[in-house]
Amino acid sequence: MKIKLRTALAAIALTLSSSLWAGEQYKIDTKGMHAAIEFKIKHLGISWLKGNFNDFSGEFNFDEKNPAASNVSVSINTASLDSNHGERDKHLRGDDFLDVKTFPKAIFKSTKVVSTGNGEAKIHGDLTLHGVTRNIVIDAKQIGAGNDPWGGFRRGFEGSTTISLHDFNINFNLGPASKEVILNLYVEGIRK
């Protein structure tokens, strides 16, 4: 009995401390889908090929006073790739590219957030894609924050990073202009 009480108290204390000390917890609004993960890659060096990952989820922790204490994690269902062209999507999901059967999830977990002022930050973290984990840096910027009309509180960011396909062991030759992919993230979090 004593032990149970103690664990319960510890649990309460832990919950309190995490809400007191670890900033605000946000869940990325993928239910109402006020979020997008977009990729783009040069096509022949002539223009851009753009697509999205439609299915993902994530959360972030935001500490206004101490941005460095913030963190973010996102999990992407790689099979949800959509470039608005069935045959290309099938090819990109296949083993020439993302091999989504073997690697169904891409995961980003931040390791360090460095504020650069003006609501901007560099989010360092590990991106696991195609079975390879690499450290990347996302340039992030807060778009806004405030009450929504339905009783919640929301905070929105955009972020961008460039990754090299070769780094993630994707070696299908798309030509010299198409070795890097730009990932753009637009996320709106609802405070928990």
Next chain:
Amino acid sequence: MNIETISKWSLSSRVLHWLSAFFIFGLFILGVWMRTLDYYNPWYQQAPDLHKSFGILLISIMIVRLVLRFFTPPPPHLDTHKPWEINIAKVVHWALYLGVILILITGYLIATSENRPIEVFETFNIPVLIQAFDEQEDIAGFIHEWAAYTLMAFVGLHMAGALKHHFIDKDKTLKRML
């Protein structure tokens, strides 16, 4: 008119048979080959376009064939055909028909999965009739690929049968289709 001409397949059946045989082989080889092409290969865009266009042509050939098959009965089996040969032939023939139809339908579903029509030889469009299911290109693509390999196995059986009748049994089975 002698017995031999009567027991042949009709001219239209023979023409359609060899025409579809040519298309099926061509489409299979084209299909396997086009997936190996490098992005900068001049055929990278053209090969799939041709694959789709010839596929649509094969659909029309198969429709005519199937209609003919139902309205004009095939020639009777030769007296020398044993019951087990007749049964196997029947299974293989219908497997071939079904396989080709399945591959054609799934091919159509892949090409139209993003709600865009199929351009046939850059001259006319086959419209999108149905959006069958989510991840249509993946599911249809999987069936398309494996049905094609399975079909080729049945084509092998079909050819083995024809050659056996021609060279081992030395009967007129193959000649009736020539």
